[in-house]
Amino acid sequence: MLKFGTSGIRDLTSNLLKNRVAKEIAESLYTVGWQEISIARDGRTGSDKLMEEFIKHFPGTIHNLGITTTPELAAQNGLAVMITASHNPCRYCGFKIYLNHIEQSKLDLPPVPAYHKWDLLPKDIIIDCANGGLGHKLNSLGFTNIVNCGDGEINEGCGATHPEFLNDYCQKNNLEIGFAVDGDADRFMMYLHDHVLSSEEVTILLATLLNLKTIVIDETVNSGLERNFNIIRSKVGGQSVLSFMRSSHVILGAEKSGHYYFETNNSSSDALDAIILVANAYKEKGIEGLQAILNTYRPYYQICYNVNIDDLPDDYESILQNFNPRNIRKVIRKSGTEPILRIMLESKKEKAVTKAWQTLSSQLKIEA
DSSP: OOTTTEEEEEHHHHHHHTHHHHHHHHHHHTTTOOEEEEEOOOOOTHHHHHHHHHHHHHOSEEEEEEEEEHHHHSSSSSEEEEEEETTSSTEEEEEEEEEEOOGGGGGGGGOOOOOOOOGGGGGTEEEETTTHHHHHHHHTOOOSSSSSSSOOOOSOSSOOOOOHHHHHHHHTTTTTTEEEETTTSSOOOEEETEOOOHHHHHHHHOOOOTTOOOEEEEESSSSSGGGEEEEEEOOOOOHHHHHHHHHHHHHHOOOTTTTTEETSSSSSSOOHHHHHHHHHHHHHHHHHHHHHHTTTTOOEEEEEEEEEESSOOOHHHHHTOOOOOTTTTEEEESSSSSEEEEEEEEEHHHHHHHHHHHHHOOOOOOOO
């Protein structure tokens, strides 16, 4: 079983069911004193069985939100358990656990429904919902301009982890703008005019629309943003971003993965927050207004590469430790959710970053 980012665990759904993990979590939470929780799932195959097992073995009060998004579940007061594997393929599932607004929570009262964003979302904006929680929710609310809203397997060839679907869909239908979320709608991607935007371009839009001077970004985000904003760097991971936001009193945080954090949500990133902000700005400013913002961004040269750890030579850790090229900013780390090594090299000079990558890929026996 793998640690799931900074909020939970994840494994093949079959393993979670076989090992009765839902039962263990439910009984453990009750044993340590939690008598009341909120719970939800993202709709993936097997999440219903895991929820049934959890509910069966939790003796306390349960507020069941059914199929929805992680941000809505995380916004509830008190302890919240989300059954999801987020962006991971449909054969995986897991548990994210959030503790929110505990100073407002009373054990003898239901959680406060703090999530009222659906009415702010324009109904004529295309959203690829990755066959996950957001699609189920919007479908039930009468939204019609949504795709991949529950008819197929979650995250399979669609959603934020497969932006090529969004790109092709928007171009085929002559759309200027479109959005895609992952299975539990805590990350998103965006199409504008003729391509899917990078996370840095999305960050530029969000921060500019909010009139911000300072933002928090994780260590892998392109340093070109320094030309537009004062930036505060955090480690990769939502809890690290949120921690720096709180300590620095900053209201926007961003990860290269497509997670965006707002002051109003102090426990989870929320794709809807970002979509609502950009979609309504598009209604007001048009594509020209958004493009004018993007034209201010000048990225550094960056190479990002993911490689399966099993494909690396036995001495790869020693190779990485001795890899210290000049004038290169590097972030090399193991994924928190997959058996993958993530490599990021960055420089103001294209030749420098290309040479560094050629050297490293040769040492690691990666076909560059």
